[in-house]
Amino acid sequence: MQIVSTPKISDAEWEIMRVIWTNEPVTSRTITEVLSEKMDWKAATIKTLIGRLVEKGFVSTEANGNRFLYSALISEEESMRERTGSVLQHVCSTKVGATLAELISQSVLSKEDIKLLERAVSEKAMDAVETVQCHCLHGQCDCHANHEEEL
Ligand SMILES: [Zn+2]
Structure with a gap:
């Protein structure tokens, strides 16, 4: 049996994606500012999460001077549909x-x-x-x- 695993967005990564969808193109600094109030995350944690999203192909990165700008490579609507669909698949x-x-x-x-x-x-x-x-x-x-x- 072949198991094909398509990358999934974790709950923590989802919080990052929401900021990117709303503010793209966005710096990691802005993402950190938005999320620092809601989540008790350090800048390093946020950088790790962004890095994972880039690795999974959900987020693109572009150099802009000495910072990086992040944009979403997947639409919020489509991701939302997949997410709600997957909840019901487990029932x-x-x-x-x-x-x-x-x-x-x-x-x-x-x-x-x-x-x-x-x-x-x-x-x-x-x-x-x-x-x-x-x-x-x-x-x-x-x-x-x-x-x-x-x-
Ligand atoms: Zn059943």
Whole structure:
């Protein structure tokens, strides 16, 4: 079996990416300034994280005098889609609905957000399936155990 590993953005690297997306092209000094309040990170830690992002091919670096300017090589929208998608990939497909409901109840939402969600839900209602099929491995969720009991 061949395992192809595509590089992933860690939670810490994600914090850096958000600053780059918002301010690019940006110096490591600006990134440090933005994050020093929120995270208790030293400049060296931030430099290491930026270096990893460059290595993984998510960030480009360009010399500008004696400093470096960093820009994103991946879009925020696409990365966000991958990230939210990967959260749901780790859940049994029969529990995706409940997980989404949980995410919604944990969130602070505006009336505008609610409208957006209502629209998304009513679009889904048009081609909703009767029962969602589980594709988990035996021992990774309770679906199979329940089915076997039924049989
Ligand atoms: Zn399952």
